Each structure stands twice: as structure tokens, then as C-alpha cells.
Amino acid sequence: MGKKHQTPLLDELKKGKWISFVKEIERAAEKSERTEDLLGQVEESYRDKVNHWKHGGMAGVKGYGAGMVGRFSEYPDKYPGIKECHSMRIIPSAGFFYNSDFLRKLADISEKHAGGLLNFHGATGNIQILGMSQAEAEDVFQAVAELGFDLGGSGSDLRTPSCCAGQARCEFANYDTMKICRHLTEEYLDELHRPAFNYKFKFKFSGCSNDCVASAARSDLAFIGTWKDKIKINQEEVKNYKKKFDVQKYVLDKCPTKCMWFEGENLAIDDENCVKCMHCINELPKALKAGDERGCSILIGAKAPLVTGPRMGMMLVPFYDVNEDAKNDYEWIKSLISNMWEFWDEYGVSRERIGELIGRVGLNTFLEGIGLEPIPEMVEHPRSNPFIKFTEDED
Amino acid sequence: MAEEVKKKRLTDIGPHDYNEYLSPVIKKNYGKWAYHEIIDPGTMVHVAESGDKLYTVRMGSPRLVSGSFVRDICDIADKYCGGHLRFTTRNNVEFLIEDEKNVEPLKKDLEKMGYNVGGIGNIVANIVHTQGWVHCHTSASDASGVVKSVMDELYEYFVEEKLPSKVRIAFACCLNMCGSVSSSDIAIVGTHRKPPRIDLERLRNLCEIPSTIAACPTNSIRPDTVDGKPAVKVNEETCVFCGSCYTVCPAMPIANAENDGLSIWVGGKVSNARTKPTFSKLAIPFIPNDPPRWPGVVNAVKTILNEYKKGAEPGERVGEWIDRIGWPRFFKITGFPFTKYHIDDFRLGETTMNYSSHARL
Numbered sequence: 001m002g003k004k005h006q007t008p009l010l011d012e013l014k015k016g017k018w019i020s021f022v023k024e025i026e027r028a029a030e031k032s033e034r035t036e037d038l039l040g041q042v043e044e045s046y047r048d049k050v051n052h053w054k055h056g057g058m059a060g061v062k063g064y065g066a067g068m069v070g071r072f073s074e075y076p077d078k079y080p081g082i083k084e085c086h087s088m089r090i091i092p093s094a095g096f097f098y099n100s101d102f103l104r105k106l107a108d109i110s111e112k113h114a115g116g117l118l119n120f121h122g123a124t125g126n127i128q129i130l131g132m133s134q135a136e137a138e139d140v141f142q143a144v145a146e147l148g149f150d151l152g153g154s155g156s157d158l159r160t161p162s163c164c165a166g167q168a169r170c171e172f173a174n175y176d177t178m179k180i181c182r183h184l185t186e187e188y189l190d191e192l193h194r195p196a197f198n199y200k201f202k203f204k205f206s207g208c209s210n211d212c213v214a215s216a217a218r219s220d221l222a223f224i225g226t227w228k229d230k231i232k233i234n235q236e237e238v239k240n241y242k243k244k245f246d247v248q249k250y251v252l253d254k255c256p257t258k259c260m261w262f263e264g265e266n267l268a269i270d271d272e273n274c275v276k277c278m279h280c281i282n283e284l285p286k287a288l289k290a291g292d293e294r295g296c297s298i299l300i301g302a303k304a305p306l307v308t309g310p311r312m313g314m315m316l317v318p319f320y321d322v323n324e325d326a327k328n329d330y331e332w333i334k335s336l337i338s339n340m341w342e343f344w345d346e347y348g349v350s351r352e353r354i355g356e357l358i359g360r361v362g363l364n365t366f367l368e369g370i371g372l373e374p375i376p377e378m379v380e381h382p383r384s385n386p387f388i389k390f391t392e393d394e395d
Numbered sequence: 396m397a398e399e400v401k402k403k404r405l406t407d408i409g410p411h412d413y414n415e416y417l418s419p420v421i422k423k424n425y426g427k428w429a430y431h432e433i434i435d436p437g438t439m440v441h442v443a444e445s446g447d448k449l450y451t452v453r454m455g456s457p458r459l460v461s462g463s464f465v466r467d468i469c470d471i472a473d474k475y476c477g478g479h480l481r482f483t484t485r486n487n488v489e490f491l492i493e494d495e496k497n498v499e500p501l502k503k504d505l506e507k508m509g510y511n512v513g514g515i516g517n518i519v520a521n522i523v524h525t526q527g528w529v530h531c532h533t534s535a536s537d538a539s540g541v542v543k544s545v546m547d548e549l550y551e552y553f554v555e556e557k558l559p560s561k562v563r564i565a566f567a568c569c570l571n572m573c574g575s576v577s578s579s580d581i582a583i584v585g586t587h588r589k590p591p592r593i594d595l596e597r598l599r600n601l602c603e604i605p606s607t608i609a610a611c612p613t614n615s616i617r618p619d620t621v622d623g624k625p626a627v628k629v630n631e632e633t634c635v636f637c638g639s640c641y642t643v644c645p646a647m648p649i650a651n652a653e654n655d656g657l658s659i660w661v662g663g664k665v666s667n668a669r670t671k672p673t674f675s676k677l678a679i680p681f682i683p684n685d686p687p688r689w690p691g692v693v694n695a696v697k698t699i700l701n702e703y704k705k706g707a708e709p710g711e712r713v714g715e716w717i718d719r720i721g722w723p724r725f726f727k728i729t730g731f732p733f734t735k736y737h738i739d740d741f742r743l744g745e746t747t748m749n750y751s752s753h754a755r756l
Contacts, residue, residue: 093411100470123573148412171430307610
């Protein structure tokens with residue numbers, strides 16, 4: 001029936017209520033014939049239970065060391081359409097906001113010059129166009145650039161920064177995540193396009209500690225919105241919530257520091273003991289709001305398992321006055337980032353993420369290297385073992 | 396002359412200005428939102444201090460989409476949202492609607508086109524996942540097929556609120572773990588079980604030996620000499636089959652059709668609400684790849700979800716529920732065997748033992 005390859009196993013994945021990626025690949029193949037061969041090869045993987053992509057092989061555009069990922073079929077004779085099946089990473093619009101005009105033009109480009117398939121978005125947050133050959137790369141790059149978009153990161157470079165919807169559509173955002181995301185992407189464009197690091201480095205920006213972009217799990221430097229002063233309480237709205245559900249049980253009793261209680265009908269909060277976890281604000285959004293003195297915490301070192309195990313971001317700067325620093329083009333944070341990258345460049349080894357370097361040399365050495373003082377917010381608790389390395393300056 | 400300028404090669408133009416894509420109501424109320432309410436699993440409304448309202452309708456996406464899919468969502472956005480739309484971190488599409496009257500017709504149109512509306516509130520969120528056999532050379536399993544199979548089975552939990560809290564499932568097809576897989580309520584991770592094979596000829600041409608050695612988390616790769624030429628050897632006793640060496644050295648393939656499969660991890664979370672962010676912990680060390688529908692994985696996820704739904708208190712995430720009932724009970728009620736593989740023997744493993752007399756007997 002005009003179908004180039006029979007795909008009985010993949011056809012099983014066209015059934016069911018959830019949107020089918022197999023149907024999407026088929027729809028792409030209707031517009032870009034080469035993608036028929038992708039269906040054929042994936043079917044073969046389903047039969048063999050192993051992937052059929054070659055390892056190795058470069059792809060790229062002139063002047064850039066990043067932004068394209070080379071992908072070659074193991075069976076180029078059998079599946080000539082995906083002999084080269086590279087992907088191009090494109091820096092997204094911050095907060096992933098788009099309009100239909102841009103997206104339609106991008107869809108056209110993907111069908112004209114590539115496999116008609118896209119990722120919205122890759123794991124780091126790039127738009128990806130899949131299925132192009134090296135010969136087509138320059139045309140795609142220029143077509144995308146004409147729409148005002150540039151290539152994203154890949155390899156040992158600054159990966160494309162990403163952020164939550166922030167102040168554009170969220171009352172929880174304590175700072176303008178989209179603005180700083182765009183600003184730092186622009187500032188470090190060279191680090192993003194031309195890999196010169198030991199390994200990848202990621203920035204992510206979340207407006208509050210709900211951390212919708214998973215910055216503390218996925219980025220070397222995580223910016224998580226917070227505030228310093230008192231939570232603002234609308235007592236009338238608290239009363240309205242009390243009529244709807246058991247606020248004591250589901251909000252106050254779940255507070256990690258038990259810093260909230262009722263004084264008669266009124267809610268009271270010991271703000272000095274609040275750790276800004278967001279639970280009460282999440283549950284009572286009409287009644288509670290973050291204070292006015294807003295900024296963000298900076299956590300460092302998060303990464304996936306390879307090479308020495310997964311790490312969660314750890315507290316480095318409890319309160320960074322990002323809203324103030326924004327007025328100076330983020331000068332303070334740029335100087336801290338520059339210190340970190342210098343230290344990482346000097347002492348890190350190949351494929352060592354900054355968190356792993358801190359693990360290896362110790363937090364104290366790192367803090368000295370970047371010019372920050374140790375503070376108790378950085379630790380879960382002080383050391384409990386007595387093997388202290390006193391330094392000579394204690395004499 | 397102008398023509399020549401136009402043809403100049405564009406390079407390093409940087410990130411696009413997002414302001415171009417913000418709808419008028421967003422521009423007007425930027426940073427001035429007052430609160431939001433979830434209307435149903437497919438719809439929420441953000442209310443600004445000015446009283447303006449912005450409705451959001453969320454729709455599931457397989458992340459890997461065709462140009463035709465893109466045109467479909469553009470048509471909807473043009474018809475109801477002045478062309479404005481966005482994507483979420485978990486790969487959903489969000490339509491941003493100013494006129495409340497457009498909400499229900501938009502949802503009806505999406506449903507008519509076969510798209511899935513939901514994913515807000517106490518639901519199973521769209522599964523963050525990787526490329527798998529569709530487009531990755533290090534994968535131990537397919538990604539999209541497992542996700543499709545699991546979401547078909549859990550579909551009711553995406554479109555209806557039936558759970559104590561939100562459940563975030565994530566999928567990674569190898570230990571590179573693209574995506575926040577290692578801190579999800581339920582994580583599905585592609586796993587190899589045999590050491591890499593060494594192709595000496597290709598190794599000499601393609602690989603840098605020091606970086607290959609440095610890639611190993613357990614120091615299991617050592618320099619070697621074969622026929623007077625530089626080579627490497629793998630200590631199979633200590634290799635943990637992570638595939639890191641293959642990532643840097645194409646001559647050390649590790650994929651193995653009979654021995655690759657998936658592991659299941661539970662109880663992680665990223666948000667700081669109530670409890671600190673935490674990694675997911677091992678529930679099932681290995682389930683063989685069983686395409687096209689992966690029934691073993693689907694059943695395991697369903698078992699966890701059913702027990703969580705039965706046992707968790709309102710508002711408790713999977714990890715909070717397990718913390719309250721304890722791991723022995725988790726293994727008992729799910730029927731998953733606790734094995735030697737559940738005891739951590741990697742770096743920092745000893746910090747995970749129970750240093751107390753606390754036991755639920």
C-alpha cells in the first residue's frame with residue numbers, strides 16, 4: 001500500500017489512546033520520504049532488541065563546534081534515507097513561548113531539508129530538527145537563522161540554558177527567569193557555540209523552589225527563586241480555604257519546620273524559621289504570597305550518573321539579589337561564574353563535571369578558589385568526624 | 396547592494412527575543428499575576444492583580460513530532476489564541492487563551508483531532524523521556540515505545556484527577572540519563588548487564604586511550620599492549636556495565652540484545668515542597684526488553700501506582716508515602732523481591748544503611 005517497509009511491531013504502537021509517536025513518524029514520512037527508512041530501521045530494532053545507529057561521525061556547521069549531533073545508520077545501503085540522520089539543536093525562546101507563524105516556518109524547514117521530525121524539546125531544552133545530512137546543514141542553519149534563531153549547545157560546552165515560564169505566567173516567580181536566561185545565553189554565546197570546557201555545563205532558572213525545570217537535579221548551576229522577608233497573608237482568604245478543606249492537617253502539619261499555627265481564626269507564621277519550601281503557598285495560593293524582598297538561591301553541582309554517580313545541586317548562595325543585579329547587567333553573577341569556570345579549567349580533568357570536581361577536592365578548596373566564605377546554609381550539619389586538617393594560619 | 400547585505404551569512408545571532416511571542420495579556424500582566432486555579436486536569440486559569448484572566452489548556456505530546464503535528468497545534472492556536480502557545484518542561488503543549496468562551500470549543504477540537512487533553516493537578520504527568528532506538532546510539536532500550544505503552548495503560552490518570560498527588564514518571568534509555576530521570580516518582584532506566592566488547596582494530600583508530608580509561612567510574616579499564624601496540628583491557632569483575640566507556644570510545648560497544656533491559660526506580664522528587672529533593676531508589680533491578688509493548692514494565696509501573704493510590708494520604712508524593720510506610724512494606728505490598736542488587740555497593744553506598752534499631756516488625 002505504498003509503504004516502503006512493513007512494520008508489524010511498530011504498528012502495535014499505533015493502537016491505544018495516548019498519542020502515537022509511530023503515527024508521527026509516518027506523518028513525517030508523508031512529507032519527507034527519507035523518513036520511511038527511519039520506520040524501517042526502528043522496526044528492525046524492535047525485532048532485534050538493539051539499536052542500529054553507528055557510534056561516531058561528526059556533523060556541524062562552519063565556525064561552530066556545537067549545535068549539531070551526528071547520527072549515521074548502521075545499514076546505509078538498506079536504509080539510504082537515514083544514512084545520515086543528524087539533528088540540529090536550536091536555542092528555544094525562553095519559557096518555550098512561541099507563535100504559530102514561527103512554528104509553521106520551522107515545520108516547513110524540517111520537511112524541506114530534513115526528516116520532517118522535530119523534538120519539542122530535547123532534554124536540555126533545545127528545539128531539535130531531526131534527520132538531515134551534512135550537505136543540508138548549512139541551508140537549515142541559515143533558514144533557521146533567518147527566522148532569528150541560533151544553534152544550541154552540545155559536547156563539552158555551555159549547554160543551552162533553560163528556564164520556567166516565570167513571571168510571564170506564574171504568580172510564584174520570585175525573579176524574571178526568562179530575562180536572566182536570555183541575558184546569560186547571549187553573554188556566553190561563544191562558550192555555547194565553541195566547546196572549550198572539561199565537559200558540559202548547564203544553567204537552569206526556576207522562579208520558585210517548586211523547581212519546574214528540575215534545575216537542582218539537572219544543572220551545574222541552578223537558580224531557584226526565594227524571598228527573605230515575611231510571607232504575605234490574606235486572612236480572609238485563609239478563612240475561605242478553611243471552609244473548603246482541613247488546612248491544619250494538609251498545610252500546617254506538613255510544614256517541614258512547623259513554623260505556622262492558628263491564633264484564633266488567624267494564621268501566624270514564624271518567618272525566621274521558614275525554609276521557603278513553597279508547600280503552604282502551593283496549597284493556599286489566594287491567601288499566601290512570597291514577601292517583597294525577592295531573589296534566588298544558587299545551587300551547584302547537579303548532574304546525571306556518569307561518571308562518578310548522580311549529584312543533586314547543593315546550596316552555594318542562599319540569597320542572590322538577582323533583581324538588584326539585573327540592574328547592573330548581572331555583573332555579580334558573571335564574576336562568580338567566571339571564577340568558577342577558571343577554577344574548573346585549572347583543576348578539573350576531562351569529563352569531570354564541576355560537582356564531581358568539588359567532590360574530589362572538597363568544598364573548602366572550591367570556596368577558596370572562587371572567593372566565597374563557608375556558611376552553615378551550605379551543609380546539612382557540621383562534620384561529625386574528628387579528622388580535621390588544621391591549616392598553618394591557625395597558629 | 397541591499398541584496399548583497401541580505402545574503403551575508405548569518406552567524407552567532409544568539410537567543411531569540413521571547414517578548415515577540417508573549418500575548419498581549421501576558422505582556423500587560425508580566426510579573427503581576429495574583430493566583431491560579433486548576434479548573435480540571437486539562438485547564439487552569441491565572442488571574443492577574445489587574446483582574447485579567449489567562450486560561451491555559453494543556454495537551455499531551457509525544458515530544459517527537461511531525462511537521463503536520465506542528466501545523467495542527469498552530470491551526471488551533473490561530474483559531475482560539477491569537478496564535479500564542481507554549482510548551483512545558485514535560486513536553487506538553489499549552490494553549491494560552493484570553494477569552495473564556497474559547498476554552499471548551501478548543502478542547503473539543505483537540506479531542507476531535509485525537510489529541511490528549513490533561514496533565515494538570517494530581518495526575519500522571521507526561522513522561523519525560525529520551526530518544527531510544529529511534530535516534531540514539533547508546534540506548535539499552537527504546538524510549539518512545541515504552542512511554543507510549545505505559546501512557547496508554549495509565550491514560551485515565553492523565554485525563555482525570557484520581558491520585559493523592561502528582562506522579563511524575565521519567566524514562567532514560569541508558570545511564571547518561573538525559574532528563575531528570577534520577578529524581579522522579581517513578582523512573583524507568585535502560586540497563587546493560589554485560590561488559591563492553593573491545594574491537595582492537597577500531598580502538599587504535601578511533602579512541603583516545605587515556606580518556607577511555609578516565610571514563611570508567613570503577614577504574615575497571617586498564618592500559619594494555621597487544622601485539623606490541625597500545626590497547627585497553629576491562630576488568631570484568633569490577634565493571635558495572637554503565638556504558639560510559641562506549642560514550643567516549645566507539646570501539647567498546649556494550650549493547651546486547653539478550654541482556655539489555657530496563658530497571659525501575661521510585662520515590663524521587665525535584666520540588667522542595669515539604670521535603671527536600673531526593674533521588675529515586677531501586678525498586679526492580681532488571682526487566683528484559685519486551686517490545687513492542689513492554690508488558691513487564693507496564694505492569695510494574697501499574698503495581699506501584701495502584702499501591703500508591705491505595706495507601707498514600709492526600710498530598711503525599713510517592714517518596715513521602717514510602718518514607719511513611721517504610722521500604723520493607725513497599726517491597727511486601729508490591730511483591731517486588733528485595734535482592735542483593737538493592738544494597739548500594741557503589742561510592743557513598745555505606746551512607747544508605749539503617750544505623751538504628753528502627754524496624755517495622
